[in-house]
Amino acid sequence: MNETLEENYARAGYHARQRWGARPAVVLVDFARAYFEESSPLFGGEGCRAALGHAIQLAAAARAAGAPVIFTEVKYQPGGADGGAFYAKVPALAYLEAGKDTQRLVEGLSVGPGDLMITKQYPSAFFGTSLAATLQFMKVDTLIIGGLTTSGCVRATCIDSISSGFVTLIAKEACGDREPGPHEANLFDMSAKYADLVTTGEASAYMETCAAT
Template identity: 35%
Template sequence: MKIGFGERPALLVIDVINAFTNPQLMLGANLDDEIEAMKPLLDAAHASDLPVIFSTVIYDDADLKDAGIWAFKQKGVVTLRGDSDNVKVDPRLDFRKTDSLLVKKYASCFFGTDLVARLVSQRIDTLILVGCTTSGCVRASAVDAVQNGFRPMVVREAVGDRSAAAHEQSLFDLNAKYADVVSLAETLDYLASFTSHSPS
C-alpha cells in the first residue's frame, strides 16, 4: 500500500557532504549518478519556493565526545570534525542562502534536532528524501519521518550507499513498511504542479 504524496512538501537533502561523496575518504562513495538525479529536484523545489533542508554531521569536541558511543562503532566519524571541509555540502549541489542547514550528530535528521518544529511551523506534510546513505541516515530519517506523522518519499535514483546490497535491501524494506520509494520522474511530475502555481 502506498502512502502517497501530500499537499505541502519539503525537500530533505541528507548528508550530501564531502565526507560521504569523496570515495577517497573513510565514509565516502562514488555518488556521481545520485547527485545528478538530485539536481533537477533542487531546481524544481527552488523554482516553487518550497522548503529545502540540507543536513550535515559535525563533531566539535576535540576528543569526539559529542559523537557518543557511535564513535566506538564507526571510526569514520573522525572525518566529520567541524573545522574540516569534509562536513560542507558537496559543491556540485545548488545550496542557496535561502535553504536551511540542519546539523546533526547521529543517523536520523530528527534525532536531537529541531526538524519537527521547522516542518510543523511551515505546515509540511510530505518529506522528499534524497542523499546518503540509503541504509544509514536515509533509512533512519525515513522511519522517524513516518513516526512523526510526515509522508516520507524516498527518491530511488537520488539515494546512494557504499554497499549495493545494503542499498537495495533498505529500499525494499522502506517501501514495504515505512515510506514510498518513488521514481525521479514521478517526483518531478509532482513538484511540477507547484511550479505551475508559483508566480512567474
C-alpha cells in the same frame, strides 16, 4: 504453507501507496565530501556519485516549485566530544569533524537563499534537531528524502519521518550507498513499511503540481 516473499508481503498489505499531501519539502541527507573523496574511509563510489546528480535536480525542482529545500550535515566538535556512542562505534566519523574539508557539503550542492541546513550528530535528521518543529511550522505534510547513505542516515531519517506524522517519499535515484546490495535491500524495506519510492521525475512533477494548486 509455502509462499513467496511477494505473496507474504501482498497478504500483509506491504508496499501500499500513500495519499500524498499538498505541501511537500525536499530533505537531502548528508551529502558530505567524505563520501566522494577516494582517500576517505567513508568513500561511497559510483552509488553516491549517481545520487548527487539526482539530488542537484531535486533541489532545483523544489526551488522552482516554491517547496522548501532542507539539507542535513553531520558535524562534530574536534575529538568527537558531542558524538556519543555513534562516534565511538564508527571511527570514520572523525572525517565529519568541524573544520575538516571532508565534513563540508560536496561541490554541486549549496545552501541557497531560503534553504535550511540542519546539523546533527546521529543518523536521523530528526533526532536531537529542530527539523520536526520547523516542518510543522511551515505546514509541510509530505517529505521527499534523498541522501547518503541509503542503509544508514536515509533509512533512519525515513523511519523518523513517518513516525513524526509526515507522508514520506524516498527519491530512490537521489539515494546512494557503497554497494548495490545494501542500497536495494533498504529501498525495498522502506517501500514496504515506511515510504513510497519515487523517481526524480515523479518527485519533480508532483512538486510542480502542488505549486500550481
